Every structure is written in structure tokens, then in C-alpha cells.
Amino acid sequence: MHIPDGYLGPATCGLFYAIMLPIWAAASRIVKKTLNARQVPLLAIGAAFSFVIMMFNVPIPGGTTGHAVGAVLAAILLGPWAACIVVTVALVVQALLFGDGGITAIGANCFNMAFIEVFSGYYLYKLISGPSPFTSGRRVIAAGIAGYVAINVAAFSAAVMFGIQPLLHKTANGQSLYCPYGLNVAIPVMLGEHMLIFGWVEAMVTALVVKYLQKHDPSLLEAA
Amino acid sequence: MKTTTKLWIGLGILILLSPLGLILPEHFKAGDAWGEWGIDSIKELAGYIPQGLKNLSGIWSAPFPDYAFKGWETRGLPHLSLAYIISAVVGIAVIVAIVLFIGKILSKNGDK
Numbered sequence: 001m002h003i004p005d006g007y008l009g010p011a012t013c014g015l016f017y018a019i020m021l022p023i024w025a026a027a028s029r030i031v032k033k034t035l036n037a038r039q040v041p042l043l044a045i046g047a048a049f050s051f052v053i054m055m056f057n058v059p060i061p062g063g064t065t066g067h068a069v070g071a072v073l074a075a076i077l078l079g080p081w082a083a084c085i086v087v088t089v090a091l092v093v094q095a096l097l098f099g100d101g102g103i104t105a106i107g108a109n110c111f112n113m114a115f116i117e118v119f120s121g122y123y124l125y126k127l128i129s130g131p132s133p134f135t136s137g138r139r140v141i142a143a144g145i146a147g148y149v150a151i152n153v154a155a156f157s158a159a160v161m162f163g164i165q166p167l168l169h170k171t172a173n174g175q176s177l178y179c180p181y182g183l184n185v186a187i188p189v190m191l192g193e194h195m196l197i198f199g200w201v202e203a204m205v206t207a208l209v210v211k212y213l214q215k216h217d218p219s220l221l222e223a224a
Numbered sequence: 225m226k227t228t229t230k231l232w233i234g235l236g237i238l239i240l241l242s243p244l245g246l247i248l249p250e251h252f253k254a255g256d257a258w259g260e261w262g263i264d265s266i267k268e269l270a271g272y273i274p275q276g277l278k279n280l281s282g283i284w285s286a287p288f289p290d291y292a293f294k295g296w297e298t299r300g301l302p303h304l305s306l307a308y309i310i311s312a313v314v315g316i317a318v319i320v321a322i323v324l325f326i327g328k329i330l331s332k333n334g335d336k
Contacts, residue, residue, distance in 0.1 A: 035327065036331060036332060037332070044323040044327070055245045057254075060252075062253050062254065063255070095286075097315060100290070102280075178274055180269075
């Protein structure tokens with residue numbers, strides 16, 4: 001889901017930087033109000049976890065690869081605004097140091113994984129958990145469903161970004177200037193592979209860590 | 225043991241296991257993620273190289289492209305796995321440093 005340089009035209013890249021700037025500003029303002037120095041190591045762990053879990057490429061035999069993002073887990077543990085910041089840090093480092101995701105697409109990739117996935121996952125988790133105790137099995141299920149749905153929402157958003165490029169930028173002879181595939185290809189492929197495989201990976205990662213924390217230190221689930 | 229300590233240990237284990245993310249796709253002959261192909265693969269898939277994509281694709285030259293070292297592309301899986309682990313360590317070190325710095329600025333009692 002890390003859109004590389006060259007797949008999105010300047011208009012799309014610029015738009016999503018413009019959308020993310022106020023979101024990043026709001027995130028810093030909101031986190032600043034509530035963040036306690038004792039919670040900072042947990043933020044670092046959340047960012048590091050998201051980074052390393054994205055290195056576990058899961059193959060579709062003979063096809064493509066994909067991976068979990070860990071963004072919903074970060075949101076459950078840290079709250080959505082802090083999660084937005086830490087997933088952004090992971091994505092920026094991936095782009096700058098490892099060429100994973102383009103530097104022109106940092107706004108777009110952060111919109112998908114650090115904003116859309118984080119917030120949709122967080123609120124879905126809250127909604128399904130309801131008033132259940134922090135150690136209840138319902139929260140494990142809620143975490144799994146939130147992970148599954150939220151990564152698919154993010155994949156859909158990425159697919160739309162890819163898919164609108166042929167509509168926006170074409171040469172005189174009909175060739176696309178940037179991503180060569182339209183919505184009719186991008187949406188079924190991106191959503192299909194995430195619904196079939198990668199969504200389940202995100203669901204498992206999110207649910208298992210929540211289950212582990214319920215057993216060992218449920219107080220961490222109460223913070224956000 | 226503090227939970228955060230346990231989580232750091234968990235991260236260490238994930239770092240050591242990370243080459244699975246390299247070896248499994250290779251074993252199952254899975255290629256690039258959809259929409260993350262290089263120029264050569266695009267030409268094969270779409271039948272042409274989109275001009276704007278070609279111009280923009282080389283705009284940034286990452287120091288550790290694809291979690292490996294430059295010039296190691298043709299080395300075997302053991303070398304690439306080692307580079308993958310080193311990349312994970314470097315990436316996490318940089319990320320932790322940045323988040324601790326941001327945390328220091330944003331946290332209420334960060335300077336006490």
C-alpha cells in the first residue's frame with residue numbers, strides 16, 4: 001500500500017500533503033494537551049512495531065505481496081491522534097531511508113495508513129467494544145474486526161488514488177502519464193487482495209496483541 | 225518485568241524474524257506489491273512506460289533501497305536477510321529517536 005514516486009500526479013500528491021498538514025498540526029496540538037512523559041516510550045514502541053510489522057511481506061503464491069500495518073493496534077493503545085503521529089514517523093522513515101513509498105506520495109500514504117486506517121479502526125473498535133470490560137473477549141473480537149475493516153478502507157482509498165490517475169493525466173495518444181491502471185482495475189485488485197489475505201493478517205496481529213495485553217497488563221488498554 | 229520491557233523484547237524477536245518477509249515471497253514466487261512495480265515490470269504489465277512515472281520515479285535515492293545495501297541486489301538470500309535485519313535495526317533506531325524527540329517536545333512534564 002506504499003505508493004511509490006511516479007504513480008500519482010502532482011495534483012494528487014499536492015492535495016494529500018495539503019490535507020495532511022492540518023491533520024498533523026491538530027494531532028500535535030491534541031497530543032500535547034494530554035501526553036504524559038511516562039507514555040512516550042509506549043509511543044516509540046508503537047512506531048517501531050508498525051515499522052517492523054510492515055517488513056513482514058506476506059506472499060500470495062505466484063502473485064503479489066502485502067503486509068499488515070499495525071495502525072489499528074497503535075490507535076487502540078495510544079489513541080487515534082498519537083497513533084497518527086507515530087505511524088507518520090514510521091512511513092516517513094520508510095520513504096526516506098528505504099525508498100518504501102515515494103517522497104512525493106508521503107502525504108497520500110500518510111492519509112491512507114496514518115489517518116484513514118487509524119481513525120476508522122479506532123472508532124470501529126470503540127463501537128464494537130461498547131462498555132465491555134477491558135479484559136473482555138469482546139474487545140479481542142472488536143480489535144480483529146477493526147483491523148480487518150480499517151486496512152481494507154485504507155486499501156480502497158489507495159486504490160482510488162491509483163485509479164483516478166488515468167482520468168486526470170493522459171497523453172495525446174491515450175497513454176496514462178502516471179499510474180497506468182484505472183479504477184476498474186485498481187479497486188477490485190487492491191480491495192480483493194486485502195479482503196482475502198492481508199486484512200486477515202492485520203486482524204490477527206491486532207487481536208493477538210490486544211489479547212496478550214489483556215492477560216499481562218490490561219492497564220495499557222485503558223489509556224486511550 | 226515491566227510490560228514495556230517485554231514489548232521491547234518482542235520487537236527484538238520480530239526484528240530477528242523479519243527476513244521471513246523476504247524469504248516467504250521468494251519461496252512462493254510472489255512479486256512486488258500491486259502498484260509498487262519498478263519501471264521494467266511496468267513496461268511488461270501495461271505495455272508501455274508512463275512518461276510522468278518515468279520522470280518522477282527516480283526523484284529520490286534512498287540510502288538503503290528495499291531494505292538492502294546498494295550493490296547487494298544480486299547477492300543471495302542469506303546476504304539479503306542480513307541486510308534486512310540491519311535495516312530493521314537502523315530503521316527502528318531512527319524511529320525511536322524521532323518519537324522520543326517529538327515526545328519530549330509534546331509531553332507536559334518532559335523537561336522535569
